[in-house]
Amino acid sequence: MFLEYFSEITDTYLTIGADLADRNDIALLAMLGGILPSLIWLWFWLKEDKKRPEPRLRLALTFVTGMVTGFLVLPFQYFSDWLISPVEQLITNPLVVSFLFFGLWAFSEEFAKYLAAYFSALRTKVAEERVDSIIYLITAALGFSAFENSLYLLAPLLEGSWLASVVLVNFRFIGASLLHIASSAIIGFFLAFSFYKGKFYRKISLILGLILATGLHTIFNLLIIEGKVIATLAMLGLVWIVVVIVLLLLEKVKKLPYPSIRLN
Numbered sequence: 001m002f003l004e005y006f007s008e009i010t011d012t013y014l015t016i017g018a019d020l021a022d023r024n025d026i027a028l029l030a031m032l033g034g035i036l037p038s039l040i041w042l043w044f045w046l047k048e049d050k051k052r053p054e055p056r057l058r059l060a061l062t063f064v065t066g067m068v069t070g071f072l073v074l075p076f077q078y079f080s081d082w083l084i085s086p087v088e089q090l091i092t093n094p095l096v097v098s099f100l101f102f103g104l105w106a107f108s109e110e111f112a113k114y115l116a117a118y119f120s121a122l123r124t125k126v127a128e129e130r131v132d133s134i135i136y137l138i139t140a141a142l143g144f145s146a147f148e149n150s151l152y153l154l155a156p157l158l159e160g161s162w163l164a165s166v167v168l169v170n171f172r173f174i175g176a177s178l179l180h181i182a183s184s185a186i187i188g189f190f191l192a193f194s195f196y197k198g199k200f201y202r203k204i205s206l207i208l209g210l211i212l213a214t215g216l217h218t219i220f221n222l223l224i225i226e227g228k229v230i231a232t233l234a235m236l237g238l239v240w241i242v243v244v245i246v247l248l249l250l251e252k253v254k255k256l257p258y259p260s261i262r263l264n
Helices: 002-021 024-049 056-072 074-090 094-122 130-158 162-174 176-193 199-226 229-255
Strands: none
Touching: 024 056, 024 130, 024 176, 024 229, 056 074, 056 094, 056 130, 074 094, 094 130, 094 176, 094 199, 130 176, 130 229, 176 199, 176 229, 199 229
């Protein structure tokens, strides 16, 4: 079974490569359509960190690392079906199985975005204050979203469906991109509020943040597959409510005092 999935992944990558081999224009359009909306959102969120802005090169590295993890997480998502297969034999409720499947899928993305932020910035000295955790996680999330958006754009562009491409870009700009921002910001807040605590407390905070972020992401995915207008509106409403909460909490984090010592 494992070899079958590995073969399927390889075939998928080879097919995409073959389709784009003679269509550099499509590849470029897909990249622009995926990256530009993410950069617009990044510009918006970086305005929230005006007082002590982060180094531009470090932000760029975090963004690119987020894009790379978007590529690296794809094989794991292909294996999600394989991992859930034994569970389907034990659980007959399709809703529970769907929740587990999309939960595993969502966790892989949330953990990947965290790793992108951690290895590119959070483990270094540039992450020197609470708000940095949030900023770098959002930056990594937008890099991840840029790759994901570009990938989704390939199919309609290769088919010549320009209208569908425009609609998709706009939908992901107000939907999926904001989801990645909101879910990663949740992890960022848990790290921010535990920034000056001991390592054990910070680890617990990270776990809680990942759980909540995965939960939000899973609900988003479940509403998306419903394919109904009401479900889609509910999904968009939920994401925007979370984003407003993120903005309010971000202001609170920026006003918190700065302890002189960070515990180990």
